[in-house]
Amino acid sequence: MTRHDALTDELAQHTIDDKPHWFRLDRRDFLKFFGGGLLVCLADLPAWAQESGRNFGGHELPKDIAAWLSIAADGRVTVFTGKVEVGQNIRTSLAQSVAEELRVPFDTITMLMGDTDLTPWDMGTFGSRTTPTMGPQLRTMAAAARQMLVEMAATRWNADPATLTAADAEVTDTHQGQSLTYGELTRGEKLMKTVSTNVALTPASAWKIAGTAIPKVNGRDFVTGKHKYPSDIVRPGMMFGKVLRPDGFNATLVSLDTGEADKIPGASVVHDGNFIAVAAADLSTAERALSALHATWNVPPQPSNQDLFVSFKQTSKTQQEGDGPEHVSGSVPQAMASAAIKLHRQYTVQYIAHAPLEPRAAVAEWVNGKLTVWTGTQRPFGVRDELMAAFHLPAEQVRVIQPDMGSGYGGKHTGDAAIEAARLAKATGKPVKIVWTREEEFTWAYFRPAGLIEIGSGANRDGTLVAWEHYNYNSGPAAIATPYNVANQLSQFHPASSPLRQGSYRALAATANNFARESHMDEMAHAVKMDPMEFRMKNLTDPRLRAVLQAAAEKFNWGQAKPTPQRGFGIAGGADKGGYVATCVEVEINPTDKKIGIRRVVQAWESGAIVNPDGLRNQVAGALVQGIGGAMFESIQFANGRILNPHFAQYRVPRFSDTPRIEIVLIDRKDLPSAGAGESGIIGLAPAVGNAIFAATGVRLRNLPMTPASGASGETASVFHA
Amino acid sequence: MSDFILKVNGARLHVSAPAEKSLLFVLRDRLNLTGTKYGCGEGQCAACTVLLDGKPARSCLTPVSAAAKANITTIEGLEQNGHLSPVQQAFLDEGAFQCGYCTSGMVLCATALLRATSHPTEDQIVTYMDGNICRCGTYPRIVAAVQRASQSPQKAGGQ
Ligand code: FES
Numbered sequence: 053m054t055r056h057d058a059l060t061d062e063l064a065q066h067t068i069d070d071k072p073h074w075f076r077l078d079r080r081d082f083l084k085f086f087g088g089g090l091l092v093c094l095a096d097l098p099a100w101a102q103e104s105g106r107n108f109g110g111h112e113l114p115k116d117i118a119a120w121l122s123i124a125a126d127g128r129v130t131v132f133t134g135k136v137e138v139g140q141n142i143r144t145s146l147a148q149s150v151a152e153e154l155r156v157p158f159d160t161i162t163m164l165m166g167d168t169d170l171t172p173w174d175m176g177t178f179g180s181r182t183t184p185t186m187g188p189q190l191r192t193m194a195a196a197a198r199q200m201l202v203e204m205a206a207t208r209w210n211a212d213p214a215t216l217t218a219a220d221a222e223v224t225d226t227h228q229g230q231s232l233t234y235g236e237l238t239r240g241e242k243l244m245k246t247v248s249t250n251v252a253l254t255p256a257s258a259w260k261i262a263g264t265a266i267p268k269v270n271g272r273d274f275v276t277g278k279h280k281y282p283s284d285i286v287r288p289g290m291m292f293g294k295v296l297r298p299d300g301f302n303a304t305l306v307s308l309d310t311g312e313a314d315k316i317p318g319a320s321v322v323h324d325g326n327f328i329a330v331a332a333a334d335l336s337t338a339e340r341a342l343s344a345l346h347a348t349w350n351v352p353p354q355p356s357n358q359d360l361f362v363s364f365k366q367t368s369k370t371q372q373e374g375d376g377p378e379h380v381s382g383s384v385p386q387a388m389a390s391a392a393i394k395l396h397r398q399y400t401v402q403y404i405a406h407a408p409l410e411p412r413a414a415v416a417e418w419v420n421g422k423l424t425v426w427t428g429t430q431r432p433f434g435v436r437d438e439l440m441a442a443f444h445l446p447a448e449q450v451r452v453i454q455p456d457m458g459s460g461y462g463g464k465h466t467g468d469a470a471i472e473a474a475r476l477a478k479a480t481g482k483p484v485k486i487v488w489t490r491e492e493e494f495t496w497a498y499f500r501p502a503g504l505i506e507i508g509s510g511a512n513r514d515g516t517l518v519a520w521e522h523y524n525y526n527s528g529p530a531a532i533a534t535p536y537n538v539a540n541q542l543s544q545f546h547p548a549s550s551p552l553r554q555g556s557y558r559a560l561a562a563t564a565n566n567f568a569r570e571s572h573m574d575e576m577a578h579a580v581k582m583d584p585m586e587f588r589m590k591n592l593t594d595p596r597l598r599a600v601l602q603a604a605a606e607k608f609n610w611g612q613a614k615p616t617p618q619r620g621f622g623i624a625g626g627a628d629k630g631g632y633v634a635t636c637v638e639v640e641i642n643p644t645d646k647k648i649g650i651r652r653v654v655q656a657w658e659s660g661a662i663v664n665p666d667g668l669r670n671q672v673a674g675a676l677v678q679g680i681g682g683a684m685f686e687s688i689q690f691a692n693g694r695i696l697n698p699h700f701a702q703y704r705v706p707r708f709s710d711t712p713r714i715e716i717v718l719i720d721r722k723d724l725p726s727a728g729a730g731e732s733g734i735i736g737l738a739p740a741v742g743n744a745i746f747a748a749t750g751v752r753l754r755n756l757p758m759t760p761a762s763g764a765s766g767e768t769a770s771v772f773h774a
Numbered sequence: 775m776s777d778f779i780l781k782v783n784g785a786r787l788h789v790s791a792p793a794e795k796s797l798l799f800v801l802r803d804r805l806n807l808t809g810t811k812y813g814c815g816e817g818q819c820a821a822c823t824v825l826l827d828g829k830p831a832r833s834c835l836t837p838v839s840a841a842a843k844a845n846i847t848t849i850e851g852l853e854q855n856g857h858l859s860p861v862q863q864a865f866l867d868e869g870a871f872q873c874g875y876c877t878s879g880m881v882l883c884a885t886a887l888l889r890a891t892s893h894p895t896e897d898q899i900v901t902y903m904d905g906n907i908c909r910c911g912t913y914p915r916i917v918a919a920v921q922r923a924s925q926s927p928q929k930a931g932g933q
């Protein structure tokens with residue numbers, strides 16, 4: 053077998069058909085196996101990438117190579133990146149950017165993503181970093197590759213490269229009337245080039261492929277059921293695993309009787325420390341063995357929702373020495389003392405679950421001491437680190453492959469299922485699949501942090517804000533600083549101890565902080581007797597936030613209709629991670645039962661130059677719809693180390709009937725770099741709804757979800773109980 | 775273990791499985807028809823929807839023994855001679871998915887709806903499909919896709 057064939061086989065792993073075996077290969081080997089054509093690596097990262105690397109969990113972006121791209125002899129282009137596709141459409145939008153700079157048709161590009169053996173190290177797909185960092189990296193690489201191809205043609209023709217043009221996968225010399233396709237140029241060559249970053253990129257105003265609404269690249273596979281998600285992976289001889297979960301969080305095992313399970317033919321029981329699990333050749337046998345395990349646990353008493361916000365404040369810490377407040381200027385106490393109008397309010401958000409429709413899943417396989425795991429994760433390299441630590445393996449002995457998955461929303465950063473499957477696979481000597489049940493997903497994953505937020509503000513009678521203080525307990529510092537102009541301000545995040553495992557979630561704490569701030573802005577607007585839109589504009593100079601507020605207000609006809617007890621209108625804006633959003637909402641209140649329905653939403657969005665308007669619209673609207681859940685009914689209920697509502701029947705998520713009429717207004721700033729758009733579209737809805745409810749009823753709801761104070765999670769908000 | 779002959783997408787397939795096991799389990803793990811998805815196993819999300827004699831059913835709650843007499847259609851069975859069904863085509867044309875994990879259940883529910891009601895109103899679509907969760911929040915586009923399919927010159931419900 054030639055080396056090129058071995059590479060082809062490696063790449064074929066990505067179609068994840070059953071294969072009897074594959075070849076071990078680490079990343080350096082991959083470069084050796086490169087068969088022919090042109091391989092371009094991007095090195096020497098520019099300043100912006102290094103800056104962003106510093107803040108991500110101590111990981112620096114690697115100094116050597118960030119991404120690579122190969123042009124095969126047949127002209128096909130393969131782009132390698134450690135980013136992953138989770139429904140946010142980057143498999144399509146990144147390919148558009150490469151096609152644009154390389155000057156090739158879109159469909160000649162294949163994106164090879166999220167495979168720790170084949171792609172460069174990447175910290176993970178989160179924080180809206182893909183579009184602003186990986187986008188320019190890939191564009192740079194493609195532009196450099198194009199220049200290289202032009203130079204190759206110039207050498208062949210003995211021409212001046214400046215007189216040649218590259219378009220449609222060909223280099224052309226118009227004077228001589230000759231052209232060569234990229235495939236013709238690279239055929240028979242075996243060129244490996246490293247490029248650095250000072251290459252001129254095509255400005256967004258001249259884009260022809262980027263900036264257009266190209267449909268999702270493998271869309272057909274999703275409507276035919278052909279796409280293989282992590283939970284669909286099958287390996288030869290694969291077994292199914294089930295993990296025995298403790299009776300509650302922080303439980304200790306008192307006793308375990310495996311006698312009955314051991315007797316089930318074909319079932320293997322693994323007990324290693326606190327890890328108790330079974331594997332069998334078929335899922336039903338594994339399930340039977342699981343229920344035949346008899347364990348008793350000691351679950352210590354633990355807090356419940358009731359004690360939550362008091363305990364946040366009690367356990368809160370100021371930020372670490374030397375960190376200081378997030379944002380400070382002037383003197384808040386002095387300004388407060390002299391302000392004509394003052395407000396102090398508390399806002400809360402509950403823990404909520406990501407509940408991706410595909411639960412955590414992994415298939416693990418050991419071959420000659422090397423572990424390969426197919427799993428749904430936003431951090432393939434992070435999961436590789438976890439597996440290396442758990443099994444004491446060097447990096448080259450672990451490979452993590454991430455098939456495009458059933459989404460994550462920030463919830464799939466960890467490698468829990470991967471480790472469980474790998475542990476069982478090691479014990480049984482067979483590949484093992486683990487798919488979490490919905491109840492496991494609701495219980496043993498992690499949650500968006502709950503939080504308590506206190507805001508104090510002072511304004512003059514003319515509506516000028518003079519003082520602003522914002523304290524967030526536990527939920528997080530994202531978007532904590534106000535975008536409004538206030539001379540005296542202080543914003544501070546106080547970490548606290550969380551009774552539940554908490555972590556990343558779409559937009560992180562920006563949703564909570566923006567809910568509190570934009571609700572408070574509305575309260576202050578009413579206190580100074582100004583229209584909420586007018587009040588915002590009076591205190592705002594940021595042109596990008598002003599522009600989205602104006603765009604949303606205009607499309608919504610803000611201020612045209614008067615609220616009634618049955619109908620209210622609310623507006624909110626916000627900015628985070630380079631995305632600017634403004635949301636106008638119309639709510640309807642049923643006069644009999646006071647139930648609230650969201651009827652119409654206009655959301656304006658700006659995140660620089662638009663790479664794919666159709667994908668962007670889909671993301672922005674999707675974030676908005678997901679935001680309805682956290683705003684109106686999602687809330688994890690817990691007591692004594694147990695989740696009380698770990699099912700969709702009890703934990704209500706937005707459905708068709710909860711979805712209002714949605715209009716998205718996109719502002720395309722071709723003069724600004726593209727920012728990520730998968731997250732911040734979620735931050736405008738909750739405050740706009742709360743503000744609309746107030747406009748109609750005069751009742752201010754300061755707690756998310758905006759459910760009846762004493763009611764169970766899942767009821768539609770009713771202002772009777774607020 | 776019991777033996778069953780299942781009629782899946784027009785083919786007669788032999789499986790042996792415990793009679794009380796779900797059709798979802800049999801489709802995915804015995805027949806490797808993984809287009810049918812697990813989302814909750816509790817009848818709450820409809821990711822596992824298949825058609826039994828043209829009617830939508832939650833395969834996670836359908837014991838395989840109960841499906842043995844029916845004509846079972848899964849997402850893999852909608853394409854005919856390389857042509858997408860009108861509903862599949864409409865989902866593609868509208869871009870009515872993000873991660874796509876809900877899509878097979880959505881497409882099959884919509885297919886059944888259009889078979890029963892060839893030109894549903896928006897309210898009818900919402901009511902019929904309210905059991906289907908799209909956690910990515912693609913609902914407005916899915917409604918648009920169903921409406922688009924209902925306009926298709928080809929009979930959207932198929933045979
Ligand atoms: S998996 Fe059957 S309804 Fe959710």
Ligand code: FES
Nearest residue numbers: 872874876908910
């Ligand atoms: S597209 Fe992700 S669940 Fe519907």
